[in-house]
Structures are given as structure tokens and as C-alpha cells.
Amino acid sequence: MGIVYRSRKKIGPLVLNFTENGYSSWSLKIGRWSWNSKTRAHRVDLPGPLSWKQDKNRSR
Numbered sequence: 001m002g003i004v005y006r007s008r009k010k011i012g013p014l015v016l017n018f019t020e021n022g023y024s025s026w027s028l029k030i031g032r033w034s035w036n037s038k039t040r041a042h043r044v045d046l047p048g049p050l051s052w053k054q055d056k057n058r059s060r
Contacts, residue, residue, distance in 0.1 A: 005020040015027040017038075025038035032045040040056035 007018040009016045009018070013028055013030050015029060017024040017027065025036060027034055027036045034043045034045075035041070036043075042054045044052045046052060
């Protein structure tokens with residue numbers, strides 16, 4: 001197993017994700033709701049260690 005470089009830069013509700021190859025994706029997080037540009041998935045943080053996720057492919 002190798003070492004993986006990941007970095008995040010937060011600018012208000014916008015989160016930029018970087019890997020060892022450079023820019024990876026961006027996310028938008030407002031309160032408990034978030035959306036990721038790479039997976040195009042909506043996520044809602046629930047109480048405790050739980051969360052709900054809706055993929056773009058399954059929303060139809």
C-alpha cells in the first residue's frame with residue numbers, strides 16, 4: 001500500500017480537492033447538505049456517524 005497525497009482548500013462553502021496529480025474536484029457544502037462535482041452526488045449529514053447519499057445515476 002502506497003502513500004496517497006490529498007489536500008482540501010476551503011473558501012467559504014466551496015471546497016477544492018487536490019491529489020498528487022493536481023486539481024481533482026470541487027464540492028459545495030451548505031449546512032448539512034453537500035454536493036460533489038466529480039461524483040455528482042448529493043449528501044446530507046444525519047445525527048451521529050450517519051449520512052444519506054443520492055447518486056446522480058439513481059435519482060431517475
